Amino acid sequence: MESTTDFNAAFIWIVSTLFLLICSSSILFILMFNKKVLRKNKEIQKLEEKRKIDLVNNTLEIQEMERKKLGANLHDDIGPMLSTIKMQINQLGVNASNDEKYTKLGQYLDKTIQDLRGISKNLFPSILQEFGLVEALKDLKDQLNSTNVINVALNISKTLPVFDKNIELSIYRICQEFLNNTIKHANAKNLSILLSNEDNEINLCLSDDGVGIDMEKLKSRKKGIGLKSMELRAKAMNASFDFTSKLGGGSKLLITFNNESNEVRNP
Numbered sequence: 047m048e049s050t051t052d053f054n055a056a057f058i059w060i061v062s063t064l065f066l067l068i069c070s071s072s073i074l075f076i077l078m079f080n081k082k083v084l085r086k087n088k089e090i091q092k093l094e095e096k097r098k099i100d101l102v103n104n105t106l107e108i109q110e111m112e113r114k115k116l117g118a119n120l121h122d123d124i125g126p127m128l129s130t131i132k133m134q135i136n137q138l139g140v141n142a143s144n145d146e147k148y149t150k151l152g153q154y155l156d157k158t159i160q161d162l163r164g165i166s167k168n169l170f171p172s173i174l175q176e177f178g179l180v181e182a183l184k185d186l187k188d189q190l191n192s193t194n195v196i197n198v199a200l201n202i203s204k205t206l207p208v209f210d211k212n213i214e215l216s217i218y219r220i221c222q223e224f225l226n227n228t229i230k231h232a233n234a235k236n237l238s239i240l241l242s243n244e245d246n247e248i249n250l251c252l253s254d255d256g257v258g259i260d261m262e263k264l265k266s267r268k269k270g271i272g273l274k275s276m277e278l279r280a281k282a283m284n285a286s287f288d289f290t291s292k293l294g295g296g297s298k299l300l301i302t303f304n305n306e307s308n309e310v311r312n313p
Contacts, residue, residue: 232256250301259291
């Protein structure tokens with residue numbers, strides 16, 4: 047009788063142990079499977095995000111190539127043609143009985159040539175290629191301050207690292223677009239550009255004291271081309287994009303990204 051009881055107890059213990067082992071193995075398998083699926087989903091998301099960023103970069107690269115081509119054509123072809131016309135008008139004006147007409151025509155041509163040079167420079171900022179981002183931003187600031195339309199303040203960190211050329215171009219284009227939007231729409235008197243480095247986290251902060259935008263209305267309608275363009279360039283840098291504005295309180299744009307280079311540029 048005792049041996050039967052012992053056998054039953056042993057059998058129950060073995061079955062219970064096997065049951066627990068099977069349950070534990072099943073739970074462990076499910077957990078490992080879910081972990082594997084989650085890891086795979088994350089990898090797919092990363093690849094998808096990388097594909098989107100690559101697509102944005104390719105789009106911007108094509109856009110910049112077209113800008114460069116157009117800027118070069120304006121500078122090399124149309125510019126000299128206008129200058130030649132100006133010279134011929136000046137020669138005609140010397141012998142003309144009504145010099146005032148030729149003088150005004152010459153002034154219009156001077157203005158056209160000047161505007162053309164400005165457009166060419168905006169399309170293809172050669173200073174950015176030749177001297178880098180800091181000098182290009184200083185030049186952009188000086189250009190605007192010389193118009194006496196708006197006062198631009200530029201503050202750049204002395205510990206700013208060396209950026210990839212595409213990053214430099216994106217930062218420059220974002221600043222350029224924000225400045226253009228401010229001048230066209232904001233009726234601002236002051237604009238600030240701040241480019242800082244905090245433990246290799248780069249912050250680009252642009253702000254103005256203009257009329258501002260109703261953010262609720264902005265959310266309910268399509269974004270303008272300028273805002274979309276800046277957001278697209280931020281995405282290409284894998285940067286965060288935070289635009290805020292208030293009616294009567296100006297606008298502010300904060301772009302934040304991590305820089306992979308540890309090389310510090312010369313001050």
